[in-house]
Amino acid sequence: MKKLLLLPGDGIGPEVTAVSRRLLAALALDIEVSEGLFGGASIDAHGVPLADAVKAQALASDAVLMGAVGGPQWAAQDYDKRPEAGLLQLRAAMDVFANLRPARCFAALADASSLKPELVAGLDILFVRELVGGVYFGQPRGIETLPNGERRGFNTQSYTSSEIRRVARVAFELARGRGGRVCSVEKANVMESGLLWREEVSALHAADYPDVALSHMYADNCAMQLAKWPAQFDVILTDNLFGDILSDLAGMLTGSLGMLPSAALGAADAPGLYEPIHGSAPDIAGLGLANPCASVLSLAMALRHSLGEPGAAARVEAAVEAALDAGARTRDLGGTLSTEAMGDAILAGV
Numbered sequence: 001m002k003k004l005l006l007l008p009g010d011g012i013g014p015e016v017t018a019v020s021r022r023l024l025a026a027l028a029l030d031i032e033v034s035e036g037l038f039g040g041a042s043i044d045a046h047g048v049p050l051a052d053a054v055k056a057q058a059l060a061s062d063a064v065l066m067g068a069v070g071g072p073q074w075a076a077q078d079y080d081k082r083p084e085a086g087l088l089q090l091r092a093a094m095d096v097f098a099n100l101r102p103a104r105c106f107a108a109l110a111d112a113s114s115l116k117p118e119l120v121a122g123l124d125i126l127f128v129r130e131l132v133g134g135v136y137f138g139q140p141r142g143i144e145t146l147p148n149g150e151r152r153g154f155n156t157q158s159y160t161s162s163e164i165r166r167v168a169r170v171a172f173e174l175a176r177g178r179g180g181r182v183c184s185v186e187k188a189n190v191m192e193s194g195l196l197w198r199e200e201v202s203a204l205h206a207a208d209y210p211d212v213a214l215s216h217m218y219a220d221n222c223a224m225q226l227a228k229w230p231a232q233f234d235v236i237l238t239d240n241l242f243g244d245i246l247s248d249l250a251g252m253l254t255g256s257l258g259m260l261p262s263a264a265l266g267a268a269d270a271p272g273l274y275e276p277i278h279g280s281a282p283d284i285a286g287l288g289l290a291n292p293c294a295s296v297l298s299l300a301m302a303l304r305h306s307l308g309e310p311g312a313a314a315r316v317e318a319a320v321e322a323a324l325d326a327g328a329r330t331r332d333l334g335g336t337l338s339t340e341a342m343g344d345a346i347l348a349g350v
C-alpha cells in the first residue's frame, strides 16, 4: 500500500490541509495516510522544526503533502531553528531538486487576475525551479561583525554543472510532453553562476534535446515579460531564488496565490514533496478565509506523480474546475465562501 504523510504545519497550513484530508477520505483510495508535526508546531512540541522521526517518516513515505510553515511567533528564533529552516532541511533530506510549479489560469478565474482577462485566459506555464541548491544552501553564509564594528550578512550563490544539468533535464523532458519550449532564466550578465547555468543548459540541449526550442532570458526581464505577455511562456527553467520570486508573481496571473500547487521531485523512485506555493498567511490564519485549492491541487499532483493514482488526480482537478465554474469563490478570489465551504463545493464534484 502507498504511504502519504501529511505535514499541515502552521497558520493556514492545517486549515487547507484539512480540506485535502476530507477529499482523500471521499476518494477511498488504497493509501495509508499519516500525519506529523512540522515547522512552528514542531518547535512548540519538540524544540526543532523537523524532528528526526518525522524526517525518517517522510523518507519512508511515497509522498509528503505539506501545508505551510512559519509565522511571527517563531521569527525571533535562531535562524537554523526557524520553521522555514525545517522546510529547507526536509527538501535537502529528500533531495527533491526539481520543483514543478504549474501556473494555470482556470477559465472561470480569468477575471480574478489583476491583469486583463485576455492576457491570462487559458494561461498554462510550468515553472521548473531548482530546489536544493543555489543561494538558499551555498556556503559560507552568516552574519559577522567586522573589525570596524560594522555587521556583515552574507550568502553564497553556487551551482555545479551536475546540479544544473539534472534539473534542466527534467525541464526538457516535461517540455516534450507539452508545448516543446523551454525558457531558461538566470542573470548570466552579472553572475558567474548564471553564466555556468546558461552554458550547461545550452550544452545539454545541444547534446540530448535539439527537438525542444530553448531560449534564454535574464530574470529581471522575465519578471517584466510575465506581467506583459505571460502566454509567451511554456516551461520556465530557473534557479532556487528566481524560481521562488517568479512563481509568486505567477500566482497573480492565475487569480490568487491560493490557487498554485507544487510538486518537488528527486530520483525516480524517491518520495515526492508536495506543497502549495503560498505560506502560512498569518494575516488570515484561524479565520477560515484561506483558499484550499492550492493544497487540493498539490494533492492531485501527489496522486499523479507519487501515488500511482492518475485517475483520482484527474477527478480532483476536474472537481476544482467544476466548483470554480459553478461560482464557488473564497475571499481572495472575490467571493465569500469559507475554507470549509469551498471544500464542500469541491467535494461535491468528486
Ligand SMILES: NC(=O)c1ccc[n+]([C@@H]2O[C@H](COP(=O)([O-])OP(=O)(O)OC[C@H]3O[C@@H](n4cnc5c(N)ncnc54)[C@H](O)[C@@H]3O)[C@@H](O)[C@H]2O)c1
Residues within 6 Å of the ligand: 012, 016, 067, 068, 069, 070, 071, 072, 084, 087, 257, 258, 259, 275, 276, 277, 278, 279, 280, 281, 282, 283, 284, 289, 290, 291, 292, 294, 332
Ligand atoms: N511553503 C511555505 O511553507 C511558505 C511559503 C511562503 C512563505 N512562508 C512563510 O509564511 C509566512 C508568511 O509569509 P508571507 O506573508 O510573505 O506569504 P504568504 O504566502 O503566507 O501570504 C502572502 C499573502 O497571500 C495571502 N494568501 C496566501 N495564501 C493564501 C490562501 N491559500 N488563500 C488566501 N490568501 C492567501 C495571504 O493572506 C497574504 O496576504 C512567513 O513566515 C514565510 O516565511 C512559508
Ligand SMILES: CC(C)[C@H](C(=O)O)[C@@H](O)C(=O)O
Residues within 6 Å of the ligand: 070, 084, 087, 088, 244, 277, 278, 279
Ligand atoms: C518558506 C520558504 C523557505 C519557501 C522558499 O523560499 O522556498 C517558500 O517561499 C516557497 O515558495 O516554498
Ligand SMILES: [Mg+2]
Residues within 6 Å of the ligand: 244, 245, 248, 277
Ligand atoms: Mg515562495
